[in-house]
Amino acid sequence: MGVIVGPRVIDAGASLFSVLISPVAVAAGFPSPAQDYFDGRIDLNAHLIKDITSTFVVRVTGNSMEGAGISDGDELIVNRALEPKDGSVVIAVLDGELTVKRLRITATGIVLQAENPRYQDIKVSALSELTIWGVATRCLHHV
Amino acid sequence: MAKPALMRHMPQIAHVDVNCFYASAERAFDPSLEGRPLVVLSNNDGCAVTRSPEAKALGITTGEPWFKLAPRAKEWGLVAKSSNYELYGDISARVMELLGRYSAWLEVYSIDEAFLGVKGDAGTLLPLGRTIKNAVRRHVGVPVCVGIAPTKTLAKLCNKWAKNNPAFDGVCLWEAVPHDVRDSLLARLPVDEIWGIAGRLTKRLNVLGIFTVQDLVRADAVMIRDRFSVVLMRTVLELRGTPCIPMEEERIGRDQLIFSRSFATPVASADGLRQVLSIYGQQASARLFKHGLQAKVLTAFAATSPFRQQEQAYPSVCVSLPMPTADPLLLTRAAHALLPHIRDGLKYAKAGIMLTDLRPSGNQSPLELFENRHEERGIGPLLDNVSRRFGRGAIGLGHAGIKSGLDWTMKRDMRSPRYTTHWDELPVVKAA
Structure with missing residues (x-):
């Protein structure tokens, strides 16, 4: 019967994330009776936030990202430490404002895409011309 | 080879x-x-x-x-x-x-x-x-x-160079600065640019012909000790590359108060740290009273021992107090917000609290009581125990336990949102 308890350090490139792994029975033999007594309630921080130091919550205004399931008034969980990739939902600085867009990295250049046909995409010639403030990892959508 | x-x-x-x-x-x-x-x-x-x-x-x-x-x-x-x-x-x-x-x-x-x-x-x-x-x-x-x-003194100096000289691109390593460049930079730097040297001291040094950092480096350390203080002699030695400024345990600056301490024996439980933080809460309260100040924001932090074979952890929390206060109970309770972040079993070698957003405490008079080293008599934990058992306000020290300051609603007309601590003030991102 294997139970993983205690800290693990996961080397994630430039930074170290300390992740506390709660007691979880590995499927081998009987489930641990002690597991029933694990008294921690679900902690959204633990599940939704990987790196608390570099994670921020922002609120969306406008509906240009509705196609991505991000509506006016929703909150986004944003990790500033993540490397933006093709397809990332990013917070970019445009004209001094924080703006949420889908990042597209193509052979012909960089595109900041809206997820709503009523909005124009923005083309940028190189990633270096763009300030990416952070990468959104979750949307807290109001249902 | x-x-x-x-x-x-x-x-x-x-x-x-x-x-x-x-x-x-x-x-x-x-x-x-x-x-x-x-x-x-x-x-x-x-x-x-x-x-x-x-x-x-x-x-x-x-x-x-x-x-x-x-x-x-x-x-x-x-x-x-x-x-x-x-x-x-x-x-x-x-x-x-x-x-x-x-x-x-x-x-x-x-x-x-x-x-x-x-x-x-x-x-x-x-x-x-x-x-x-x-x-x-x-x-x-x-x-x-x-x-x-x-x-430390040289590291601070290098940081200053890194800030002021674009050639360093924000990072200055003493060892990597050629000797002639060091000398010319030191010779140009007025002595009061050094950590710990200010106003009156500068004038007294000037009288002795010590105007630049270079002059101070070349001064006779013993003469400096005799004429000034051991503290200044340490500065001289530090400038020459001999580390001699120990970790400081308590500092009060223009707008902050810090308590931190390394433990003789590591503390390995949240309960142990609860007591340490209680003591700091009491001490911080005493210092605030002494200086006639109250604080509105408290940061508590802890660190594991660097010398042990174990995972390192540096938990810290920032707490916005309900009102500016010097109340030992409120400060202690706020410091305890760190406890949920303490993992039992890790050995913590150090903990501290930092108080910011300091302001004068209005008409509350300083209490002599707080200037005693009451923490040695266990009053900190005692207060904490009483208040935990009987509720906040069941016991208080003098005015502090009961009253809040008079004028604590400050004029802050131009304050930006508290983006990271208040759910209704989150940064807004445009989807347009």
């Missing part, structure tokens, strides 16, 4: 300092402030306490009253912000957490600066400095400079 390993890598100290901290924290969430002259004002929007480089370029000085600047703000494009200590406290805690990943030995020196113990030669320390600088910028969003040297 193999070089002898002996003493190849003397321990070095990295001093990391956020550039124009309050202004940078504002800009991290409001990019429209980038490139514009910006000042952050003191309590009650009194005077400029932090200036962006653009504001410095306008000739605005620290401490300049806002009523003098306001009439010209429009013409200059000058933006002023009321101080937002909740934001600064949280950003500070994030910076310190991040720095803790790069060194087993971290001393939080103030809200925006820390010393880190590092090891290596120029080939590894310069890249480390750059990594730290880039990581803080990217992960937390504020710019820092890094100075690395054999002593």
